[in-house]
Amino acid sequence: MKLVLSLALLAASAFAQNAAIGYPPQGLSVSPGSSLTVQVERPNSLTGSEEVAVVIGIQSCPGTPCISPADYMGRILYNGPFNPQYHENYNPPYENFTVQIPSSTASGTALLGVAHVTLVGAGFSPWLETLNRTITIS
Template sequence: MKFIASLAALASVALAQNAGIGYPKEAQKLHAGDDVVVQVQRPNSLTGSTELSVAIGITSCVSSPCLSPEDTMGNILYHGDFKPSYHESSAPPYENFTVKVPSSLKNGKAQINVAHFALVGASNYPFLETLNRTVTIA
């Protein structure tokens, strides 16, 4: 029973640390070769955390289903520090990253992938999550 309680506690800590993708929006049209803003949000939680980094990638899904970002990040557009902060009271803390969509990306369905890494809680539990957002390359 203690084991199940421990797993539940770890799961609740992990869920409390989730990041999100604010931009681009789902199915938004992007253009190959253009700059695009990827907004990574990190809402506050009761559990303390130390934000370390994110990696942002993009992959084409024109000729095959989009793969999970756990399996591939695609073309890496950014990797480095992640320091979300408040910008307006109506939005959670976030950081915007301006990245260039590769000019070689085929028109059609594509996926923005984000890997988020943080240390969580008093014990500095290592936490890694992956996120994705489907977009259209026009």
């Protein structure tokens, strides 16, 4: 019984560490070569954690299904530290990243992927999650 309870608590603490993409909204239209702000939110949690990094990538997939960022990040637009902060009292802590959409990106559907790496819990176990947002290249 203790093992089941321990596993449930571990799973709950891991899911409490989830990040979210606050911006861009689903389906936003952007032009090749333009700048895009990607907002990565990191809600507070009762579980201790230490942020490590985020990776932001884009894959162009007009006319074909996009591949999950867990399997393919596409072209890397940002790879570096993640330090979410409070900016407004009605939003969770977040960090904005300004990335450049490659000018060679084909028009049509594209998938913006975010990989979030953090250390969680008292023993700082590694935690990796991937997020995605579909945008349109026009």
